[in-house]
Amino acid sequence: MTVEGTTIAPAHGGPELPQERRLVTEIPGPRSRELFARRQSAVPPGVSTTLPVFVTQAGGGVLVDVDGNSLIDFGSGIAVTSVGNSAPRVVERVQRQAADFTHTCFMVTPYESYVAVCEKLNALTPGDHEKRTFLVNSGAEAVENAIKVARHATGRPAVVVFDHGYHGRTLLTMTLTAKSMPYKHRFGPFAPEVYRVPLAYPFRWPTGPDNCADEAAAQAIDMINKQIGAENVAAVIIEPIAGEGGFVVPARGFLPKIAEFCKANGIVFVADEVQTGFARTGDLFACEDEGIVPDIICTAKGIAGGLPLAAVTGRAELLDAVHVGGLGGTYGGNPLACEAALGVLETIEQDKLVERAAHIGEIMLPRLRALQERFGIVGDVRGRGAMTAIELVTPGTKDPLPAGPIAARCHAEGLLVLTAGTYGNVLRFLPPLVIPDHLLEEGLSILERAVAAEAGV
Template sequence: MTTSTQPEQRRILATAIPGPLSLERQAQRKAELANGLGTTMPVFVDRAGGGILVDVDGNHIIDLASGIAVTSVGAAHPAVTRRIAEQAARFTHTCFLVTEYDGFVDVAAALNRLTPGDHAKKTALFSTGAEAVENAIKIARTATGRPAVVVLGHAYHGRTNLTMAMTAKNVPYKQGFGPLAPEVYRVPSPYPYRWPSGPERAAEEAFAALKDIVTIQVGATNVAAIVVEPIQGEGGFIVPPPGYLKAVQELATEHGIVFVADEIQTGLGRTGAMFACEHEGVVPDLVTTAKALAGGMPLAAVTGRAEIMDAVAAGGLGGTYAGNPVACAAALGALEAIESEGLVARAREIEERVLPRLAELVVAGSVVGEVRGRGAMLALELVEPGTTQPAPAIAKAVVERCHEQGVLTLQCGTYGNVIRLLPPLVIPFDLLDEAIDVLVDAIRGVR
């Protein structure tokens, strides 16, 4: 939606990108900040809203990133900013573990209602996605009395010690940071485009490998949790083949293993369902959420079966900032916007509008090997023409061309060769069409 407080919803190239004021700030950044903090697009943002980011040089940049799937309702939705202002005027912090407040309980109630399944649920709130994943493991280990955690190849779960161990890619996420947490076991991801015996065998063979590792190599009685992203995010927006997730869930249930859906990037409407596991008819034991949950404020959650959530004794979960009252207020605003404005359906409309245009790029000799995704979580895998060899340099060149033309896109993928599209669900369609025009031209320009 567009309001008078939001920037004009059109692309404006006032200067080269990055412009002179952003370049000045980059010099200061280099002097003041640690080198380990990377940058995708070296511009400093002055304001944002809808589908537009306005930098300090006055460039209006079309946003196809949403702060990595965070600002699904836009970066300044009135329902979010109004609630933030009202709550900040009352109090900014008490620590819910010390004195309580309604917002924490209200967010938990909303997640208990929205997450898949009609079983009794409970929720615990935290601050970051990695923190939510780590606490899901703590809960699963306590509930089962088992130590092992099983994750997929190409997975990304965070940057804490445990979640680094759960994450597949070494550089930049793990290199030099070891030793990592033990009792994490990796199974092959059913990556249809790259499955050795072909995409039609991916589900069956990947599940067989998982079952062997869980039941024979690790021992099912030692496994506390199997953790999956219903669509893998940083790994390349990999959509699992039909039936795979359901088979994994059933195996977990058979052996008393907690099935955890990491919906941090996929959840809350992004894929055209409130939660991505709903596409496969999967009801997880635990669901982790963050990113889009609070419209840009730091908030995360673990929601799941009441009997599992209650396994941890009082005091075992929490954190100083967990469920901060201002972040909770923002979440209530974001959830209100998602539901009242029909943004889950709008994600499906974005897919219907964009995916066919991207599919036209998959032709003989193209640098685009595959397009994939669901809802407003779409991707192109770039390859050396005529092969399936990953082409990260081509992906980088396409992204840079888009940035020069005022369209923010992101790279991802284990091999760095995937361009991912995560537009705000509120982006005007004419703006979205224009952004795809720029992307298509950039791809055709590097052939």
């Protein structure tokens, strides 16, 4: 497999998957519509669907549906298939493991692959201090466990989160999440002792981006001291780049100020790298960009190439403080997922995907900025590496303009894009790190046409 090539050879040895956009029916096609009708009678509508095409094969930068359409993938299953769908090293390891055994529960009879994943994460995550890692099933579960560890180790109750943050859909992580609809609406009451402070959001900071880092950090720290008391705070948790909140990159300098405050006050600094981790941003982990060394880092999504796995990695003294039996779960660190994770880490290293993510950003960001120059509805362009976004506004204002219509135009032309943002006005782009350059360029051209059409140009 080569990124520069036009075909991707799947690990199972079948026919090559052409790296091309190909539309043979409307989107969605007739077979997808039939399957979606079945889905509606079997699955509750609360489980949303971005694009109702049913996929039969995927790899490189394309998704092939049941009608034979080949779509360009700018979503990666929400940053999950970063190394590509059915990446060869992942498939080979999973197939071999499935033939040996599929489950024992690591808490009952352990196996080497779980330990190997933990060793890798201890070595690869920021900081040269002694670390421990344990494995769970999802990003939300990782976040919940990070809070458990912080509360246990500090003996404190309070948790501080930020505007525009997203941390999951369980009771505690819903509470940590900022946005009400669709994540929190009518699901309360919520967990206690969670407090929200401002995020340094440059595009929307009242006094402008130049003052954003200092003012937002000062406000957040002042609120913590006055309204909670630093001595009562177990953890501060933040996404280095806010994901569902709209790919908000905090103003430079903000994260170090918050981390320094935590260190000075015995507060556990937790980095939620569920969406940003594993080469997505042009660093292996996004917090490396400003030299942040979290006390605990939560990872998931891109960790295992599509198999359910997540991890909590942190300072040994914090994780070792929890009593025996206080951490774990039946499926956490499933052997198939562990082997997949080892295949992902091999692929990132051997195929130089950290560098590849940076290269993707070098292609995407200039073209997105060109859109901003041409069209008044593009208010902001932001992101790092292969995690980029545009924020849509009413021209001449910062009033949010819904992202759905442009996304729909892209979908109709065979480009899968995702929306995001507290105001629902952000288009976010998460292409697989193995997508060929020509598909990136074609996808951006489709986006340009969709923006132009929505802008009435």
